[in-house]
Amino acid sequence: MTQGLTTSPKNYSGTCIRCGSCMSVCPIYQVSLQETDVARGKMELLEWERSHPEFKESDIFNKIISRCLLCGACENSCPNKVPTKDCIQEVRQHLSQNTKEKIMLSSLKSLMKSKTSGTIFRKSGSFFQHLVGKKLPDSSGMHLRFPLRSMSNRKFIPEISSRSFANMYSSEYSEPKEQTKRIVYFTGCGANYLFIETARALMNVFEKYNIVPFVPQEQVCCGLPFYASGDQTNAIALAKKNIDVIDHLQPDVVLTTCASCGSHIHQWIDLLKNEPDYHIRAQKIAKQQKDAMIFLMEENSSEIFFSQISDNSKKIKANIWYHHPCHLRFGKTQSPLPKKWFDAFPHVNIIYSDDKCCGNGGKFQLSHFDLSMKIFDKRMDDFSPKDIHHVLTSCTGCQLQFSEGMLRHGMTAKVAHPLTWLANINLLS
Ligand code: SF4
Ligand code: SF4
Ligand code: SF4
Structure with missing residues (x-):
């Protein structure tokens, strides 16, 4: 047993009617068939926790809370719109103290112990070189996406660029001109470091339009991996940094090529609800956000x-x-x-x-x-x-x-x- 849960999720007011509609859509439940994996089971657990002040958080409790993709499928099919994602997120936030440090430390240790570590280091080449060498900014969610511990399981090890697309962009492309529509491209870490070809492809399309979007070098990770880990402090810091950078450019449209980044931009509103200036600017940017594919299909x-x-x-x-x-x-x-x-x-x-x-x-x-x-x-x-x-x-x-x-x-x-x-x-x- 570890320290007890001191707050019940504020987002949940006990509206789950146990109808089970979430069972057929929850990807985890579909595989495990365990009641604790589906929204209904999780809500029951949280209600029980709320009515039992003597409740102590345990490894089993932590595991149940960790087994959620935050995909939102349950909320979408729920007749009462029970906010499962927000509830899970709130509990994770409580449980998260020092999580990042623990993950990074145990990742490093387990890799050092691993028999296959030499092979992995050779195979993954520049990826580890840059990750371990901290050439990725500390703020990048890629550190959470690819902690060293997890690499020994993987067959696919992505190449990572030591130079961000946004940085290359400033030297390869001409300065954005004053245009009728001011477009900011928020690359996210994916297109900025891993799948740079996506960012290049988008720029090719815009070249044909004779549009040169802004790709601010100062943009940082949207913060989703931190948010999903319950690390509210870093998630808020990253959101604020991005809001300052994007808002300064006064865009009409903020394009994303990663659906997760696009979705998380909308989460900035809730993250900054206690900071009125940022809250208003987060709302503005969320309205401007568009997935690039959707944008290109618009009239x-x-x-x-x-x-x-x-x-x-x-x-x-x-x-x-x-x-x-x-x-x-x-x-x-x-x-x-x-x-x-x-x-x-x-x-x-x-x-x-x-x-x-x-x-x-x-x-x-x-x-x-x-x-x-x-x-x-x-x-x-x-x-x-x-x-x-x-x-x-x-x-x-x-x-x-x-x-x-x-x-x-x-x-x-x-x-x-x-x-x-x-x-x-x-x-x-
Ligand atoms: S669909 Fe909603 S109300 Fe029905 S069991 Fe799941 S969480 Fe509860
Ligand atoms: S958000 Fe979590 S509980 Fe809901 S469907 Fe997705 S994995 Fe299941
Ligand atoms: S969600 Fe987007 S910005 Fe955040 S780590 Fe992933 S790719 Fe990067």
């Missing part, structure tokens, strides 16, 4: 965008699996499938999948790697995508999960952001 931009696709490109043949990230399926950033986008390619055979989580869940994949992979395996049960050429998805976490999962399933399909796919096959003439 004013889609005509120009689709006119850039050459006739030859429209003849391209490929089998594509498009995964709609949870952060585009639920909540404030809920968006339709990008059918309009792919309809431009009549010979592309596309499977849209928008009914299941891939199992990443940010920090969840790191703390529950095996369970996360079981959720992915269930994702793959639906069909046998042996002849799939590309898996496309617009979230850094999903991209990482599919890259790992496809390797485990012996699949050779390339995983990418849809913008990268377009750029790679030179569809834009």
